Amino acid sequence: MIRFIVQRFLGMLVTMFFVSVMVFIIMELPPGDYAERYAFRKFSGTGVTVTEADVNNIRVKLGLDRPAYERYFSWIWGIVTKGDFGPAFAFETSVNNVIGQRLWLTLAILFSTLIVTYLVSIPIGIYAAVHRHSIADYSLTVLSYLGLALPNFLLALILLYISVTVLDSSVGGLFSQEFEGAPWSWAKFVDLLKHLIVPAVVLAWSATAFQLQTVRATMLDELNKLSVTAARARGIPEWKVLLKYPARLAINPVVSTVSFDANRIFSELPIVALVLGLPELGELLIKSYIDLDMFVAGAILLMLTFMIVFMNFLSDIALAFLDPRIKLEGG
Amino acid sequence: MRNSIGTSETSMNGTSLDGALLKVENLRIAFRTDEGQIQAVDGVDLTAQTGRTLGIVGESGSGKSVSTHAIMRLLPGTAVIHPDSSIQFRRKDGTVVEITQLAPTGREMRAIRGGEIAMIFQEPMATFSPVYTIGNHIMEAILAHEEVSKQEARERAIHLLDRVGIANPSRRVDQYPFELSGGMRQRAMIAVALSANPSLLIADEPTTALDVTIQAQILALMRELQEEMGMAILFITHDLGVISQIAHDVVVMYLGQIMERGTVREVIKEAKHPYTQNLLQAIPRLESLGQRLHAIGGRIPSPMERPPGCPFHTRCPQAMPGVCDKAFPETTHFSPTHEVNCFLYEGS
Ligand SMILES: Nc1ncnc2c1ncn2[C@@H]1O[C@H](COP(=O)(O)OP(=O)(O)OP(=O)(O)O)[C@@H](O)[C@H]1O
Numbered sequence: 001m002i003r004f005i006v007q008r009f010l011g012m013l014v015t016m017f018f019v020s021v022m023v024f025i026i027m028e029l030p031p032g033d034y035a036e037r038y039a040f041r042k043f044s045g046t047g048v049t050v051t052e053a054d055v056n057n058i059r060v061k062l063g064l065d066r067p068a069y070e071r072y073f074s075w076i077w078g079i080v081t082k083g084d085f086g087p088a089f090a091f092e093t094s095v096n097n098v099i100g101q102r103l104w105l106t107l108a109i110l111f112s113t114l115i116v117t118y119l120v121s122i123p124i125g126i127y128a129a130v131h132r133h134s135i136a137d138y139s140l141t142v143l144s145y146l147g148l149a150l151p152n153f154l155l156a157l158i159l160l161y162i163s164v165t166v167l168d169s170s171v172g173g174l175f176s177q178e179f180e181g182a183p184w185s186w187a188k189f190v191d192l193l194k195h196l197i198v199p200a201v202v203l204a205w206s207a208t209a210f211q212l213q214t215v216r217a218t219m220l221d222e223l224n225k226l227s228v229t230a231a232r233a234r235g236i237p238e239w240k241v242l243l244k245y246p247a248r249l250a251i252n253p254v255v256s257t258v259s260f261d262a263n264r265i266f267s268e269l270p271i272v273a274l275v276l277g278l279p280e281l282g283e284l285l286i287k288s289y290i291d292l293d294m295f296v297a298g299a300i301l302l303m304l305t306f307m308i309v310f311m312n313f314l315s316d317i318a319l320a321f322l323d324p325r326i327k328l329e330g331g
Numbered sequence: 332m333r334n335s336i337g338t339s340e341t342s343m344n345g346t347s348l349d350g351a352l353l354k355v356e357n358l359r360i361a362f363r364t365d366e367g368q369i370q371a372v373d374g375v376d377l378t379a380q381t382g383r384t385l386g387i388v389g390e391s392g393s394g395k396s397v398s399t400h401a402i403m404r405l406l407p408g409t410a411v412i413h414p415d416s417s418i419q420f421r422r423k424d425g426t427v428v429e430i431t432q433l434a435p436t437g438r439e440m441r442a443i444r445g446g447e448i449a450m451i452f453q454e455p456m457a458t459f460s461p462v463y464t465i466g467n468h469i470m471e472a473i474l475a476h477e478e479v480s481k482q483e484a485r486e487r488a489i490h491l492l493d494r495v496g497i498a499n500p501s502r503r504v505d506q507y508p509f510e511l512s513g514g515m516r517q518r519a520m521i522a523v524a525l526s527a528n529p530s531l532l533i534a535d536e537p538t539t540a541l542d543v544t545i546q547a548q549i550l551a552l553m554r555e556l557q558e559e560m561g562m563a564i565l566f567i568t569h570d571l572g573v574i575s576q577i578a579h580d581v582v583v584m585y586l587g588q589i590m591e592r593g594t595v596r597e598v599i600k601e602a603k604h605p606y607t608q609n610l611l612q613a614i615p616r617l618e619s620l621g622q623r624l625h626a627i628g629g630r631i632p633s634p635m636e637r638p639p640g641c642p643f644h645t646r647c648p649q650a651m652p653g654v655c656d657k658a659f660p661e662t663t664h665f666s667p668t669h670e671v672n673c674f675l676y677e678g679s
């Protein structure tokens with residue numbers, strides 16, 4: 001097992017290296033660089049003619065004149081050794097300052113969405129399979145098709161409307177006004193959780209519907225296995241039979257798609273965040289791209305992709321725990 | 332057999348069992364399906380005696396598995412056991428229970444399952460869950476029925492693996508089913524079944540998937556264990572050749588009904604029913620061992636369209652039109668143990 005984990009971990013590091021190169025290439029892709037944008041910003045409308053030499057001076061000052069591989073390595077070096085993601089030009093501060101808060105909030109949204117998705121889809125999928133053809137099963141199926149069909153920005157608007165009119169609570173943002181700048185406290189944490197529920201439900205909606213169907217289908221398959229009958233024939237209590245044998249295998253497809261879910265959440269997040277007014281990373285990413293503020297964009301891309309690669313690593317490990325055939329065959 | 336009336340009262344003194352361990356009377360099982368009712372088992376009587384093996388033979392669809400699953404109450408929710416059916420079983424403490432009256436997932440039924448009646452299946456690979464070790468399965472069975480520590484259960488598991496002839500049991504106990512060979516898995520499955528000292532072992536085609544040498548080894552092991560532990564065995568198979576190696580008594584089933592029954596000698600050497608005679612001619616020869624039987628002419632009717640009268644008349648070379656398709660034949664006795672249901676002998 002330890003060997004398997006080490007193997008997967010090294011694999012993850014290699015993947016992260018390639019990902020970081022790709023992110024860097026993406027950072028380089030837009031035509032022009034921040035030096036030109038800076039010069040344009042600073043001198044437009046002032047009547048001053050900007051020469052090529054001026055732009056070059058700015059470039060040298062910002063360190064943008066060095067060859068690409070050199071800039072790549074000093075960028076990565078800063079990240080790996082000091083956790084420094086470089087300067088955020090447009091904000092005239094460091095990337096860490098710009099991203100910091102938003103990163104944690106994005107991660108909070110990610111994990112609360114995943115938790116809602118699995119807490120709802122796994123038990124209900126198992127229940128529906130065990131009580132196949134019951135009224136509960138049919139209604140859950142209908143509901144989950146509705147879930148798949150409803151676009152989530154629409155759902156966000158509906159929930160926003162309901163919570164503002166009926167529940168009279170503020171859903172916009174992640175904190176109530178009184179906690180906005182306040183230091184962390186239990187009350188602030190609870191306040192955050194309250195605000196996380198709506199975005200988590202919205203983002204979890206379609207994934208829950210999808211995973212529920214997956215769990216139900218796998219569970220049905222597993223329930224028909226001879227090993228389940230054999231366990232009953234050994235006199236094992238029914239609840240234990242269900243949990244120990246079919247349920248354990250029914251969650252495999254869910255565990256193996258955790259990183260897909262994370263990926264999907266990151267892609268859907270900007271629209272939902274826009275509707276709900278959440279300060280997350282996606283919006284900042286687009287803005288920094290427009291500004292050619294490439295260290296900010298790079299840091300965000302890197303964070304999001306690393307997160308997905310890391311989730312993939314975790315799901316590999318979890319799968320190996322759930323199904324020993326994986327580590328014994330693969331290692 | 333069809334006219335023998337079952338009793339569904341629970342008797343606490345065991346007299347109604349006449350010393351038998353298990354008595355199944357007039358067992359009738361139907362499945363509710365979208366296309367209508369399927370009468371899978373229609374009036375079957377079986378008796379199991381301690382220390383003896385009852386072979387149940389018949390082609391696919393004769394209701395062998397369904398009947399034995401009924402004994403363990405493992406049938407799916409769509410199955411209906413007729414209220415006149417009776418399954419009486421003598422428990423280890425001497426009391427006799429009417430199994431049809433027990434709740435399928437209730438405490439008493441669970442104590443009987445595995446604890447007093449154990450089952451082994453045709454496919455050991457599928458019987459084990461691929462994600463748990465062999466030892467886990469055995470220990471689970473032990474811990475479900477006895478108050479012992481995990482450590483003790485583990486030692487018992489190793490001992491059992493040793494007992495069923497698995498070399499290196501202390502290493503095998505921690506291995507996964509896919510790390511064992513087919514014959515070893517079959518042995519391990521027997522170890523699981525024996526873990527709580529059952530008084531009745533139901534073996535549903537346990538050797539069909541094995542090659543001949545291993546099949547012979549497994550049969551020898553089962554005979555040996557029976558002598559040692561004194562349990563009764565219900566042994567299901569397609570193959571009268573296997574029956575002659577392991578059974579003391581035999582019932583021959585076809586489409587949910589019993590055609591012939593007797594001691595293994597009577598059924599193999601003096602088969603009376605045309606169906607049994609056909610099965611005997613179809614015993615696999617060396618070159619075709621391990622294959623399923625297809626040698627009897629004609630197609631097995633689907634359970635949806637069971638022929639009226641004697642269900643075998645559509646394929647029987649000696650069928651008498653106007654007789655066999657009208658009613659099910661009465662039972663003819665050739666000896667106290669040898670019974671046949673066939674119009675050829677009625678009144679003789
Ligand atoms: N769950 C079910 N629903 C409907 N019909 C069933 C079900 N299980 C079994 N049957 C029917 O009951 C009949 C008897 O099946 P059973 O499995 O007992 O046959 P068998 O004698 O064990 O045959 P085989 O040798 O193929 O195992 C078959 O016609 C089968 O179609």
Ligand SMILES: [Mg+2]
Pocket residue numbers: 395396397535
């Ligand atoms: Mg069968």
